[in-house]
């Protein structure tokens with residue numbers, strides 16, 4: 001199993017999901033700014049950003065690597081509120 | 097009021113990878129965590145503790161279990177105890193409950209024992225009841241809600257098919273909990289720092305006044321754990337000698353039409369009944385009974 | 389050395405138990421200081437991703453003699469392979485050294501897996517007397533009269549005081565930004581690395597890569613492997629697995645609308661890579677940012693009561709031939725520790741008192757290396773250097789070696805044809821040549 005789908009990749013990662021999200025995407029900012037770049041959709045290594053027809057974004061924090069790429073790539077002020085999850089929660093790499 | 101909570105280290109199921117061919121588990125990749133049901137029980141105990149009350153956390157296991165008990169200390173329990181002995185190997189619920197009972201006696205019997213109903217690894221769910229047996233206390237399992245009112249626990253239990261039962265029990269008692277998941281509170285920084293190197297008292301068999309013989313009873317032995325394997329399913333194949341249209345029809349009907357039946361016609365009711373019994377017997381649905 | 393005790397205040401608070409933080413904590417604790425080491429992961433290394441080819445063996449050996457005998461290392465690196473790729477071809481520079489210090493102690497480099505290695509390293513700091521707290525996020529620093537006097541962790545009663553705070557919190561360094569030592573980064577200054585660990589039987593690894601015993605090999609790939617995204621790829625041999633990954637500049641991932649994990653799949657399918665990974669089974673997928681722009685991202689390195697080290701200070705040499713961050717993290721961590729120790733001895737913690745950090749960074753070759761390679765990041769950001777030339781080289785070689793009955797061409801006419809084909813202008817090539825020379829030769 002050398003070649004794997006993204007779902008198969010994500011299944012190998014261990015997450016301890018915190019009760020509250022550490023990243024919040026303000027879909028309204030995405031929509032109202034008419035962001036056509038949609039950087040987040042392409043760069044997120046966990047593929048957590050789902051573009052919606054109305055220009056908004058559907059986001060789920062649960063399988064996030066906490067890498068910070070989305071926050072760096074998005075250039076709409078206020079679209080992404082980013083922080084680390086509470087201590088001990090979030091991703092736990094075992095081998096990487 | 098003194099509440100004791102039993103804690104167990106379990107492998108996080110999302111890190112357990114079973115080799116589908118050999119059934120072997122890759123030990124190097126397993127991460128352990130506090131059993132979620134026990135976590136809920138611990139958090140509940142801390143919430144229930146009255147101002148003059150006390151919560152004790154107890155765990156059975158080798159030195160790794162200290163981490164778990166320190167986590168409990170950091171979260172605010174008043175005392176902890178670990179039970180282990182060099183002579184112990186992997187232990188079964190029957191022995192766990194003997195050890196727990198002995199440890200509770202040795203460290204001062206509480207008014208209430210809370211156990212997570214099922215552990216994420218074995219999930220036999222038998223410890224609460226066995227423990228109560230050894231203590232000579234009542235046990236209530238599958239508790240979804242309870243409150244303590246003047247020395248009694250008023251309890252709601254989960255029954256099969258979503259039914260609920262309400263009962264009450266005089267303390268001391270053992271409750272096996274089946275709560276919605278409660279997360280253990282985040283420890284405050286000072287408590288976390290104090291717990292980091294806090295000593296965790298250890299009870300060996302001697303301290304518990306047990307001998308290895310006491311733990312020797314005929315219990316079930318687990319030989320092997322096998323991953324679930326999907327059962328081979330019979331695929332319907334059309335009759336190869338039939339003409340094309342018929343084969344297509346057979347396939348489209350998924351073979352339902354092809355199931356052979358037999359109509360029992362004529363004869364007395366007794367004869368008809370015999371015919372049905374014969375039919376079932378031929379197909380192995382009924383066992384042959386020897387004589388009347 | 390005394391066991392660490394919980395106290396109300398510490399001499400040194402180190403944020404982040406990566407290679408920078410753990411070495412800093414270790415050195416400070418050995419000097420007899422009260423050290424608090426804070427890590428947000430469940431254990432040190434839980435959040436950390438590298439290749440990881442670790443070239444800091446000699447540095448670590450000064451602190452812990454023969455450290456590799458007790459540390460979780462995978463293999464020592466006796467071969468390095470740099471491959472220039474076109475979509476179908478690869479030309480590799482194979483560097484094999486059995487010389488002193490490569491295959492003998494202290495070894496030039498080791499391949500490690502970060503969650504295991506970082507955990508071990510933090511345990512060494514603890515053994516030296518540092519007080520390690522995991523599962524603890526630092527949210528801010530405490531300030532009094534404009535001076536940093538401690539940190540605030542995300543827990544009840546989470547304020548804790550320390551005379552010096554060393555921020556080793558990695559590439560996103562929120563701490564340095566909060567204090568105003570670092571600005572927000574731009575997408576062209578960072579690269580995203582996505583990585584896989586693929587399990588493979590040790591005997592297959594040894595046969596396939598022609599290794600014996602604990603020998604290991606590090607492959608680096610340039611060119612078509614990341615398509616038109618600025619970046620590269622790597623493949624390292626672990627004991628019973630392979631670590632491989634693709635690195636892409638964030639801005640060019642956005643521009644080209646490439647998904648990093650798809651690049652990773654294409655990398656594994658490349659004809660030069662596929663046979664190396666055949667039969668391996670995915671064990672873990674991961675991702676992390678890399679500060680690519682080195683010197684130009686360097687924050688102000690210290691202020692009253694605080695120092696910044698490791699990735700947080702941009703001390704990661706990620707430029708074409710090199711991907712070295714762990715060793716510089718350690719070197720800068722040590723320099724920060726030396727500065728903190730001096731400050732504690734003199735009981736002075738103002739920015740001026742901490743300015744010795746520069747001297748220590750220089751003595752540990754951090755600032756000198758980063759100054760020397762300050763032009764190298766431009767290399768990464770140049771499409772021609774990073775992607776085109778390697779591809780030209782690879783496809784040029786392909787034509788050079790092709791035997792198809794047609795007239796054989798000599799190198800010069802072939803080169804001219806390649807230039808035409810790839811629309812290379814002599815002026816650009818001269819300029820690029822100068823860049824390479826400036827970046828790597830002097």
Ligand SMILES: Cc1cc2nc3c(=O)[nH]c(=O)nc-3n(C[C@H](O)[C@H](O)[C@H](O)COP(=O)(O)OP(=O)(O)OC[C@H]3O[C@@H](n4cnc5c(N)ncnc54)[C@H](O)[C@@H]3O)c2cc1C
Pocket residue numbers: 084403404405406407408409426427428429432433435436437438439440441442443524525526527556557558559562580581582583633635675676677678697698699700703704711712713714715717
């Ligand atoms: C894909 C990839 C491959 C790489 N390959 C190599 C390689 O082969 N060789 C090499 O030398 N380098 C490599 N690097 C670079 C290397 O990983 C980094 O340079 C190195 O890890 C930097 O070490 P550090 O200690 O500064 O930071 P990190 O290792 O990032 O450590 C920072 C620590 O701080 C913790 N932390 C962060 N914020 C907080 C907070 N607020 N509170 C508490 N804790 C916090 C983090 O959890 C983490 O443990 C690679 C990087 C990547 C992404």
Ligand code: SF4
Pocket residue numbers: 025029030033035036037038039040041057073074075076079080
């Ligand atoms: S999060 Fe940023 S990049 Fe993504 S759609 Fe919204 S505005 Fe655009």
Ligand code: SF4
Pocket residue numbers: 023043044045046047048063064065066067068069070071
């Ligand atoms: S931090 Fe990284 S993994 Fe998490 S959502 Fe952003 S890009 Fe995706």
